[in-house]
Amino acid sequence: MHVYIEDLCDHVDQIVTIKGWLYNKRSSGKIRFLLLRDGTGIVQTVLAQGECDRALFLIADTINQESSLAITGKVRRDKRAPGGHEIIAQKIKIIQNAEGYPITPKEHSIEYLLPLRHLWLRSKNQHAIMRIRHEMIKAFRDFLDERGFINADCPILTPAACEGTTTLFEVGYYDQKAYLSQSGQLYNEATAAALGKVYCFGPTFRAEKSKTRKHLTEFWMLEPEAAYLELDGIMELAEDMILAMIERVVKNREPELTTLERDITKLTTIKKPFPRITYKEAVAIVQRKEPSFTTGDDFGAPHEAIIGEQFNTPVFVHHYPAHIKAFYMKQDPADTSLSLSVDMIGPEGYGELIGGGQREDDHDVLIKHIREHNLPEEAFQWYLDLRKYGTCPHGGFGLGLERTIAWICGIKHVRETIPFPRMLDKIYP
Numbered sequence: 101m102h103v104y105i106e107d108l109c110d111h112v113d114q115i116v117t118i119k120g121w122l123y124n125k126r127s128s129g130k131i132r133f134l135l136l137r138d139g140t141g142i143v144q145t146v147l148a149q150g151e152c153d154r155a156l157f158l159i160a161d162t163i164n165q166e167s168s169l170a171i172t173g174k175v176r177r178d179k180r181a182p183g184g185h186e187i188i189a190q191k192i193k194i195i196q197n198a199e200g201y202p203i204t205p206k207e208h209s210i211e212y213l214l215p216l217r218h219l220w221l222r223s224k225n226q227h228a229i230m231r232i233r234h235e236m237i238k239a240f241r242d243f244l245d246e247r248g249f250i251n252a253d254c255p256i257l258t259p260a261a262c263e264g265t266t267t268l269f270e271v272g273y274y275d276q277k278a279y280l281s282q283s284g285q286l287y288n289e290a291t292a293a294a295l296g297k298v299y300c301f302g303p304t305f306r307a308e309k310s311k312t313r314k315h316l317t318e319f320w321m322l323e324p325e326a327a328y329l330e331l332d333g334i335m336e337l338a339e340d341m342i343l344a345m346i347e348r349v350v351k352n353r354e355p356e357l358t359t360l361e362r363d364i365t366k367l368t369t370i371k372k373p374f375p376r377i378t379y380k381e382a383v384a385i386v387q388r389k390e391p392s393f394t395t396g397d398d399f400g401a402p403h404e405a406i407i408g409e410q411f412n413t414p415v416f417v418h419h420y421p422a423h424i425k426a427f428y429m430k431q432d433p434a435d436t437s438l439s440l441s442v443d444m445i446g447p448e449g450y451g452e453l454i455g456g457g458q459r460e461d462d463h464d465v466l467i468k469h470i471r472e473h474n475l476p477e478e479a480f481q482w483y484l485d486l487r488k489y490g491t492c493p494h495g496g497f498g499l500g501l502e503r504t505i506a507w508i509c510g511i512k513h514v515r516e517t518i519p520f521p522r523m524l525d526k527i528y529p
Protein backbone atom coordinates (compact mmCIF):
# COMPACT_ATOMS: atom_id res chain seq x y z
CA MET A 101 0.00 0.00 0.00
CA HIS A 102 1.36 3.45 -0.97
CA VAL A 103 1.62 5.59 2.16
CA TYR A 104 2.90 9.14 2.59
CA ILE A 105 5.64 9.63 5.16
CA GLU A 106 3.56 12.10 7.17
CA ASP A 107 0.93 9.35 7.66
CA LEU A 108 3.33 6.65 8.88
CA CYS A 109 2.09 6.96 12.46
CA ASP A 110 -1.19 5.34 11.31
CA HIS A 111 0.64 2.30 9.89
CA VAL A 112 2.94 1.05 12.65
CA ASP A 113 3.86 -2.64 12.17
CA GLN A 114 2.24 -2.68 8.72
CA ILE A 115 3.94 -3.33 5.39
CA VAL A 116 3.81 -0.14 3.32
CA THR A 117 5.39 1.34 0.20
CA ILE A 118 6.94 4.80 0.27
CA LYS A 119 7.47 6.48 -3.09
CA GLY A 120 9.98 9.26 -3.24
CA TRP A 121 13.59 10.23 -3.69
CA LEU A 122 16.83 9.37 -1.92
CA TYR A 123 17.60 12.34 0.30
CA ASN A 124 20.80 11.01 1.81
CA LYS A 125 22.34 7.77 2.99
CA ARG A 126 24.53 6.63 5.84
CA SER A 127 26.19 3.40 6.76
CA SER A 128 27.35 2.11 10.05
CA GLY A 129 29.10 -1.28 10.09
CA LYS A 130 26.70 -3.84 8.78
CA ILE A 131 23.75 -1.43 8.55
CA ARG A 132 22.74 0.86 5.72
CA PHE A 133 20.35 3.74 6.25
CA LEU A 134 18.58 5.20 3.24
CA LEU A 135 16.89 8.52 3.95
CA LEU A 136 13.89 8.77 1.71
CA ARG A 137 11.88 11.93 1.16
CA ASP A 138 8.49 12.10 -0.50
CA GLY A 139 7.54 15.77 -0.09
CA THR A 140 5.62 15.14 3.13
CA GLY A 141 8.65 14.23 5.22
CA ILE A 142 11.82 12.21 5.47
CA VAL A 143 12.00 8.66 6.74
CA GLN A 144 14.94 6.41 7.40
CA THR A 145 14.93 3.01 5.81
CA VAL A 146 17.05 0.36 7.48
CA LEU A 147 18.89 -2.49 5.77
CA ALA A 148 20.77 -4.80 8.08
CA GLN A 149 23.28 -7.29 6.66
CA GLY A 150 22.18 -10.81 7.49
CA GLU A 151 18.63 -9.72 8.21
CA CYS A 152 17.64 -8.57 4.74
CA ASP A 153 18.16 -10.13 1.38
CA ARG A 154 21.86 -9.87 0.35
CA ALA A 155 21.02 -8.44 -3.09
CA LEU A 156 18.88 -5.79 -1.43
CA PHE A 157 21.71 -4.89 0.93
CA LEU A 158 24.09 -4.45 -2.00
CA ILE A 159 21.62 -2.28 -3.93
CA ALA A 160 21.73 0.28 -1.12
CA ASP A 161 25.36 1.07 -1.94
CA THR A 162 24.60 1.78 -5.60
CA ILE A 163 21.77 4.29 -5.20
CA ASN A 164 22.71 7.94 -5.60
CA GLN A 165 21.25 11.07 -4.06
CA GLU A 166 17.86 12.15 -5.53
CA SER A 167 17.27 8.84 -7.29
CA SER A 168 13.56 8.10 -7.54
CA LEU A 169 12.61 5.03 -5.53
CA ALA A 170 9.76 2.99 -4.17
CA ILE A 171 10.66 1.22 -0.94
CA THR A 172 8.46 -1.42 0.60
CA GLY A 173 8.94 -2.48 4.19
CA LYS A 174 7.62 -2.71 7.70
CA VAL A 175 6.95 0.45 9.70
CA ARG A 176 8.61 0.48 13.10
CA ARG A 177 8.19 3.11 15.76
CA ASP A 178 11.59 4.38 16.86
CA LYS A 179 12.00 7.47 18.97
CA ARG A 180 15.60 8.00 17.81
CA ALA A 181 14.72 7.97 14.11
CA PRO A 182 14.00 11.28 12.38
CA GLY A 183 10.21 11.66 12.42
CA GLY A 184 9.82 8.91 15.03
CA HIS A 185 9.43 6.00 12.59
CA GLU A 186 11.64 3.90 10.38
CA ILE A 187 11.08 1.38 7.62
CA ILE A 188 12.66 -2.06 7.71
CA ALA A 189 13.17 -2.51 3.98
CA GLN A 190 11.99 -5.61 2.17
CA LYS A 191 12.00 -4.40 -1.41
CA ILE A 192 13.52 -1.47 -3.30
CA LYS A 193 12.40 -0.45 -6.75
CA ILE A 194 14.71 2.02 -8.46
CA ILE A 195 12.70 4.14 -10.88
CA GLN A 196 15.73 6.16 -11.91
CA ASN A 197 19.23 6.13 -10.46
CA ALA A 198 20.26 9.79 -10.63
CA GLU A 199 23.86 10.59 -11.45
CA GLY A 200 25.75 13.63 -10.14
CA TYR A 201 22.99 15.56 -8.38
CA PRO A 202 24.51 19.04 -8.11
CA ILE A 203 23.32 19.93 -4.58
CA THR A 204 25.24 17.63 -2.26
CA PRO A 205 24.53 17.69 1.49
CA LYS A 206 27.44 20.09 2.15
CA GLU A 207 27.01 23.90 2.33
CA HIS A 208 26.70 25.76 -0.96
CA SER A 209 26.86 29.46 -1.73
CA ILE A 210 23.72 31.37 -2.64
CA GLU A 211 25.27 32.22 -6.03
CA TYR A 212 25.55 28.52 -6.70
CA LEU A 213 22.06 27.68 -5.44
CA LEU A 214 19.95 30.39 -7.09
CA PRO A 215 20.34 29.14 -10.68
CA LEU A 216 19.51 25.66 -9.31
CA ARG A 217 16.29 26.86 -7.65
CA HIS A 218 14.28 24.12 -9.42
CA LEU A 219 16.34 21.54 -7.50
CA TRP A 220 17.16 23.60 -4.41
CA LEU A 221 13.45 23.48 -3.47
CA ARG A 222 14.04 19.83 -2.51
CA SER A 223 16.35 20.82 0.35
CA LYS A 224 15.14 20.60 3.91
CA ASN A 225 15.03 24.31 4.73
CA GLN A 226 13.42 25.31 1.44
CA HIS A 227 10.88 22.60 1.88
CA ALA A 228 10.07 23.91 5.37
CA ILE A 229 9.69 27.48 4.10
CA MET A 230 7.27 26.41 1.34
CA ARG A 231 5.12 24.53 3.84
CA ILE A 232 5.02 27.55 6.13
CA ARG A 233 4.12 29.74 3.14
CA HIS A 234 1.21 27.44 2.38
CA GLU A 235 0.03 27.50 5.99
CA MET A 236 0.22 31.29 6.13
CA ILE A 237 -1.84 31.70 2.97
CA LYS A 238 -4.48 29.34 4.34
CA ALA A 239 -4.48 31.13 7.69
CA PHE A 240 -4.95 34.54 6.07
CA ARG A 241 -7.69 33.34 3.76
CA ASP A 242 -9.54 31.52 6.52
CA PHE A 243 -9.30 34.55 8.78
CA LEU A 244 -10.85 36.85 6.16
CA ASP A 245 -13.41 34.28 5.01
CA GLU A 246 -14.57 33.74 8.60
CA ARG A 247 -15.04 37.49 8.96
CA GLY A 248 -17.30 37.59 5.92
CA PHE A 249 -14.82 39.04 3.43
CA ILE A 250 -15.50 38.00 -0.17
CA ASN A 251 -12.55 37.01 -2.32
CA ALA A 252 -12.89 39.11 -5.48
CA ASP A 253 -9.58 39.08 -7.34
CA CYS A 254 -8.39 42.02 -9.39
CA PRO A 255 -6.89 42.15 -12.88
CA ILE A 256 -3.18 41.76 -13.50
CA LEU A 257 -3.25 43.62 -16.81
CA THR A 258 -4.19 47.20 -16.03
CA PRO A 259 -4.43 50.45 -18.01
CA ALA A 260 -2.93 52.72 -15.30
CA ALA A 261 -0.56 52.90 -12.31
CA CYS A 262 -1.66 52.41 -8.72
CA GLU A 263 1.59 52.91 -6.85
CA GLY A 264 3.44 55.57 -8.85
CA THR A 265 4.84 55.37 -12.35
CA THR A 266 8.49 54.66 -11.54
CA THR A 267 8.10 50.91 -10.98
CA LEU A 268 5.69 50.03 -13.78
CA PHE A 269 6.22 47.02 -16.02
CA GLU A 270 4.83 47.96 -19.40
CA VAL A 271 3.44 45.28 -21.70
CA GLY A 272 1.96 45.49 -25.14
CA TYR A 273 -1.80 45.02 -25.18
CA TYR A 274 -2.75 44.67 -28.85
CA ASP A 275 -2.41 48.23 -30.11
CA GLN A 276 -2.43 49.75 -26.63
CA LYS A 277 -0.10 49.89 -23.66
CA ALA A 278 -0.90 48.02 -20.47
CA TYR A 279 0.90 47.59 -17.17
CA LEU A 280 1.31 44.66 -14.84
CA SER A 281 -0.61 45.39 -11.64
CA GLN A 282 1.33 46.94 -8.75
CA SER A 283 -1.64 46.44 -6.42
CA GLY A 284 -5.27 45.40 -6.73
CA GLN A 285 -6.39 48.19 -4.46
CA LEU A 286 -8.19 50.51 -6.89
CA TYR A 287 -10.32 47.62 -8.17
CA ASN A 288 -10.79 46.42 -4.59
CA GLU A 289 -12.43 49.76 -3.85
CA ALA A 290 -14.97 49.06 -6.58
CA THR A 291 -15.70 45.54 -5.37
CA ALA A 292 -15.89 46.78 -1.75
CA ALA A 293 -18.61 49.24 -2.79
CA ALA A 294 -20.42 46.29 -4.40
CA LEU A 295 -19.83 43.61 -1.76
CA GLY A 296 -18.96 45.48 1.45
CA LYS A 297 -15.91 43.54 2.58
CA VAL A 298 -13.56 42.06 0.00
CA TYR A 299 -10.03 40.88 -0.52
CA CYS A 300 -7.82 40.08 -3.43
CA PHE A 301 -4.77 37.90 -3.32
CA GLY A 302 -2.42 37.55 -6.20
CA PRO A 303 0.91 38.36 -7.75
CA THR A 304 1.83 42.03 -8.05
CA PHE A 305 4.68 43.50 -10.02
CA ARG A 306 7.14 46.29 -9.46
CA ALA A 307 10.09 47.12 -11.65
CA GLU A 308 12.24 47.81 -8.59
CA LYS A 309 15.60 49.30 -9.50
CA SER A 310 17.18 48.39 -6.16
CA LYS A 311 18.76 45.10 -5.14
CA THR A 312 17.83 44.58 -1.50
CA ARG A 313 16.87 41.65 0.68
CA LYS A 314 13.28 42.95 0.83
CA HIS A 315 12.49 43.55 -2.83
CA LEU A 316 11.18 41.20 -5.47
CA THR A 317 9.89 42.33 -8.85
CA GLU A 318 7.03 39.82 -8.62
CA PHE A 319 5.54 39.32 -5.17
CA TRP A 320 2.22 38.25 -3.73
CA MET A 321 0.01 40.72 -1.95
CA LEU A 322 -3.00 40.06 0.21
CA GLU A 323 -5.30 43.07 0.11
CA PRO A 324 -8.43 43.36 2.23
CA GLU A 325 -10.64 46.39 1.63
CA ALA A 326 -13.91 47.36 3.29
CA ALA A 327 -16.54 50.03 2.92
CA TYR A 328 -17.05 52.14 6.04
CA LEU A 329 -13.74 50.95 7.48
CA GLU A 330 -11.70 53.80 8.94
CA LEU A 331 -8.10 54.14 10.11
CA ASP A 332 -8.49 52.56 13.58
CA GLY A 333 -10.52 49.70 12.15
CA ILE A 334 -7.87 49.09 9.49
CA MET A 335 -5.19 48.71 12.18
CA GLU A 336 -7.39 46.41 14.24
CA LEU A 337 -8.10 44.20 11.25
CA ALA A 338 -4.39 43.95 10.39
CA GLU A 339 -3.50 43.15 14.00
CA ASP A 340 -6.12 40.41 14.34
CA MET A 341 -5.11 38.93 11.01
CA ILE A 342 -1.42 38.78 11.97
CA LEU A 343 -2.18 37.22 15.35
CA ALA A 344 -4.51 34.59 13.84
CA MET A 345 -1.80 33.69 11.32
CA ILE A 346 0.92 33.38 13.99
CA GLU A 347 -1.28 31.18 16.16
CA ARG A 348 -2.03 28.87 13.26
CA VAL A 349 1.56 28.60 12.00
CA VAL A 350 2.95 27.91 15.47
CA LYS A 351 0.26 25.28 16.04
CA ASN A 352 0.55 23.48 12.70
CA ARG A 353 4.12 24.11 11.54
CA GLU A 354 6.28 23.83 14.61
CA PRO A 355 8.51 21.12 13.10
CA GLU A 356 9.18 23.33 10.07
CA LEU A 357 9.96 26.34 12.29
CA THR A 358 12.31 24.12 14.28
CA THR A 359 14.04 22.95 11.09
CA LEU A 360 14.67 26.63 10.34
CA GLU A 361 15.95 27.12 13.92
CA ARG A 362 13.39 29.88 14.40
CA ASP A 363 13.13 31.21 17.95
CA ILE A 364 9.39 30.59 18.29
CA THR A 365 9.07 32.66 21.48
CA LYS A 366 9.77 35.73 19.32
CA LEU A 367 6.40 34.98 17.70
CA THR A 368 4.34 33.61 20.59
CA THR A 369 5.07 36.60 22.82
CA ILE A 370 3.40 38.97 20.34
CA LYS A 371 0.14 40.22 21.82
CA LYS A 372 -2.61 42.65 21.05
CA PRO A 373 -2.67 45.65 20.83
CA PHE A 374 0.37 46.46 18.67
CA PRO A 375 1.85 49.87 19.49
CA ARG A 376 0.40 52.67 17.36
CA ILE A 377 2.54 55.73 16.81
CA THR A 378 2.26 58.70 14.49
CA TYR A 379 4.79 59.41 11.76
CA LYS A 380 5.93 62.35 13.91
CA GLU A 381 6.60 60.07 16.88
CA ALA A 382 8.42 57.62 14.61
CA VAL A 383 10.62 60.47 13.32
CA ALA A 384 11.58 61.29 16.91
CA ILE A 385 12.65 57.65 17.45
CA VAL A 386 14.71 57.68 14.26
CA GLN A 387 16.33 61.04 15.04
CA ARG A 388 17.56 59.82 18.42
CA LYS A 389 19.83 57.42 16.51
CA GLU A 390 20.19 59.35 13.31
CA PRO A 391 19.95 63.09 13.98
CA SER A 392 20.43 63.91 10.28
CA PHE A 393 17.04 62.41 9.34
CA THR A 394 14.79 65.18 7.98
CA THR A 395 11.16 65.37 9.09
CA GLY A 396 8.96 64.94 6.03
CA ASP A 397 11.20 62.35 4.37
CA ASP A 398 10.06 58.80 3.83
CA PHE A 399 11.65 56.09 5.93
CA GLY A 400 14.16 53.80 4.28
CA ALA A 401 15.12 50.31 5.41
CA PRO A 402 17.64 51.52 8.07
CA HIS A 403 15.03 53.86 9.59
CA GLU A 404 12.41 51.13 9.66
CA ALA A 405 14.95 48.93 11.41
CA ILE A 406 15.48 51.63 14.08
CA ILE A 407 11.70 51.92 14.62
CA GLY A 408 11.29 48.14 14.68
CA GLU A 409 14.08 47.75 17.27
CA GLN A 410 12.13 49.86 19.76
CA PHE A 411 9.42 47.25 20.04
CA ASN A 412 9.49 43.46 20.19
CA THR A 413 6.27 43.37 18.22
CA PRO A 414 4.94 44.77 14.97
CA VAL A 415 4.20 48.49 15.26
CA PHE A 416 1.76 50.69 13.36
CA VAL A 417 3.02 54.03 12.09
CA HIS A 418 0.17 56.25 10.93
CA HIS A 419 -0.47 59.78 9.64
CA TYR A 420 2.43 60.01 7.20
CA PRO A 421 2.88 63.30 5.34
CA ALA A 422 0.57 63.27 2.32
CA HIS A 423 3.38 64.16 -0.11
CA ILE A 424 5.29 60.89 0.46
CA LYS A 425 2.22 58.70 -0.03
CA ALA A 426 0.20 57.64 -3.08
CA PHE A 427 -2.43 59.86 -4.75
CA TYR A 428 -5.39 57.88 -3.38
CA MET A 429 -4.63 58.39 0.33
CA LYS A 430 -7.28 60.34 2.21
CA GLN A 431 -6.02 63.61 3.58
CA ASP A 432 -6.45 64.15 7.30
CA PRO A 433 -9.35 66.60 7.73
CA ALA A 434 -7.58 68.04 10.81
CA ASP A 435 -4.34 68.75 8.89
CA THR A 436 -4.42 68.33 5.14
CA SER A 437 -0.63 68.00 4.95
CA LEU A 438 -1.07 64.58 6.55
CA SER A 439 -2.69 61.42 5.19
CA LEU A 440 -4.81 58.81 6.93
CA SER A 441 -2.20 56.21 6.00
CA VAL A 442 -0.70 53.42 8.03
CA ASP A 443 2.24 51.07 7.66
CA MET A 444 2.93 48.09 9.86
CA ILE A 445 6.65 47.75 10.59
CA GLY A 446 7.78 44.29 11.60
CA PRO A 447 10.12 43.50 14.50
CA GLU A 448 13.66 42.11 14.17
CA GLY A 449 14.54 44.41 11.29
CA TYR A 450 11.98 43.03 8.85
CA GLY A 451 10.72 46.51 8.00
CA GLU A 452 7.44 47.40 6.35
CA LEU A 453 5.20 44.36 6.06
CA ILE A 454 1.88 46.14 5.50
CA GLY A 455 0.96 49.41 3.79
CA GLY A 456 -2.53 50.84 3.69
CA GLY A 457 -4.93 53.43 4.95
CA GLN A 458 -8.16 55.25 4.30
CA ARG A 459 -8.86 56.22 0.70
CA GLU A 460 -9.73 59.73 -0.47
CA ASP A 461 -13.51 59.61 -0.78
CA ASP A 462 -14.08 63.21 -1.91
CA HIS A 463 -14.41 63.47 -5.69
CA ASP A 464 -12.91 66.94 -6.06
CA VAL A 465 -9.97 66.34 -3.73
CA LEU A 466 -9.23 63.08 -5.51
CA ILE A 467 -9.22 64.69 -8.96
CA LYS A 468 -6.86 67.35 -7.63
CA HIS A 469 -4.48 64.64 -6.39
CA ILE A 470 -4.63 62.78 -9.72
CA ARG A 471 -3.62 66.01 -11.48
CA GLU A 472 -0.88 66.80 -8.94
CA HIS A 473 0.60 63.34 -9.48
CA ASN A 474 0.50 63.84 -13.27
CA LEU A 475 -1.62 60.73 -13.72
CA PRO A 476 -3.76 60.29 -16.84
CA GLU A 477 -7.21 61.48 -15.81
CA GLU A 478 -9.01 59.54 -18.57
CA ALA A 479 -7.75 56.24 -17.16
CA PHE A 480 -9.26 57.03 -13.76
CA GLN A 481 -12.81 57.93 -14.83
CA TRP A 482 -14.18 54.65 -13.53
CA TYR A 483 -12.34 55.19 -10.23
CA LEU A 484 -13.79 58.69 -9.91
CA ASP A 485 -17.25 57.21 -10.53
CA LEU A 486 -16.91 55.45 -7.17
CA ARG A 487 -16.85 58.94 -5.58
CA LYS A 488 -19.80 60.13 -7.68
CA TYR A 489 -22.15 57.29 -6.89
CA GLY A 490 -22.46 56.64 -3.19
CA THR A 491 -19.03 57.58 -1.92
CA CYS A 492 -18.28 56.58 1.67
CA PRO A 493 -15.31 56.34 4.01
CA HIS A 494 -13.42 53.15 3.21
CA GLY A 495 -10.00 51.63 3.43
CA GLY A 496 -7.81 48.59 3.64
CA PHE A 497 -4.25 47.49 3.30
CA GLY A 498 -1.82 45.33 1.40
CA LEU A 499 0.30 42.73 3.14
CA GLY A 500 3.48 41.70 1.36
CA LEU A 501 3.40 37.93 1.64
CA GLU A 502 7.09 37.25 1.06
CA ARG A 503 8.32 39.82 3.58
CA THR A 504 5.91 38.43 6.14
CA ILE A 505 7.11 34.88 5.44
CA ALA A 506 10.73 36.00 5.85
CA TRP A 507 9.84 37.39 9.28
CA ILE A 508 7.86 34.34 10.42
CA CYS A 509 10.60 31.97 9.24
CA GLY A 510 13.40 34.20 10.56
CA ILE A 511 15.25 34.18 7.25
CA LYS A 512 17.20 37.12 5.96
CA HIS A 513 16.21 37.43 2.33
CA VAL A 514 12.84 37.29 0.58
CA ARG A 515 14.32 35.31 -2.32
CA GLU A 516 13.87 32.08 -0.35
CA THR A 517 10.20 32.72 0.50
CA ILE A 518 8.73 32.18 -2.98
CA PRO A 519 9.20 29.08 -5.16
CA PHE A 520 10.76 30.99 -8.07
CA PRO A 521 11.94 34.48 -7.09
CA ARG A 522 11.97 37.28 -9.65
CA MET A 523 14.46 40.03 -8.90
CA LEU A 524 16.35 42.79 -10.67
CA ASP A 525 18.39 40.97 -13.37
CA LYS A 526 17.10 37.57 -12.33
CA ILE A 527 14.43 35.67 -14.24
CA TYR A 528 16.01 32.18 -14.51
CA PRO A 529 14.92 29.49 -13.84
Ligand code: 4AD
Nearest residue numbers: 283285315316319323452453454455456497498500
Ligand atom coordinates in the same frame (compact mmCIF):
# COMPACT_ATOMS: atom_id res chain seq x y z
O1 4AD B 1 2.95 49.74 0.65
P1 4AD B 1 2.51 49.21 -0.67
O2 4AD B 1 3.12 49.79 -1.88
O3 4AD B 1 0.93 49.38 -0.68
C1 4AD B 1 0.11 49.17 -1.74
O4 4AD B 1 0.42 48.73 -2.81
C2 4AD B 1 -1.33 49.46 -1.42
N1 4AD B 1 -2.03 49.81 -2.66
C3 4AD B 1 -1.94 48.22 -0.78
C4 4AD B 1 -3.35 48.44 -0.31
O5 4AD B 1 -3.59 49.33 0.48
N2 4AD B 1 -4.26 47.60 -0.74
O6 4AD B 1 2.74 47.63 -0.71
C5 4AD B 1 2.15 46.81 0.27
C6 4AD B 1 3.16 45.82 0.82
C7 4AD B 1 4.36 46.46 1.49
O7 4AD B 1 4.09 46.81 2.80
C8 4AD B 1 5.40 45.34 1.39
O8 4AD B 1 5.20 44.37 2.42
C9 4AD B 1 5.03 44.69 0.07
O9 4AD B 1 3.71 45.06 -0.25
N3 4AD B 1 5.93 45.09 -1.00
C10 4AD B 1 6.90 44.32 -1.52
N4 4AD B 1 7.30 43.07 -1.22
C11 4AD B 1 8.32 42.53 -1.93
N5 4AD B 1 8.93 43.17 -2.94
C12 4AD B 1 8.57 44.42 -3.29
N6 4AD B 1 9.17 45.02 -4.30
C13 4AD B 1 7.51 45.05 -2.55
N7 4AD B 1 6.89 46.25 -2.63
C14 4AD B 1 5.94 46.25 -1.67
Ligand code: MG
Nearest residue numbers: 443452454455
Ligand atom coordinates in the same frame (compact mmCIF):
# COMPACT_ATOMS: atom_id res chain seq x y z
MG1 MG C 1 4.35 51.06 1.36
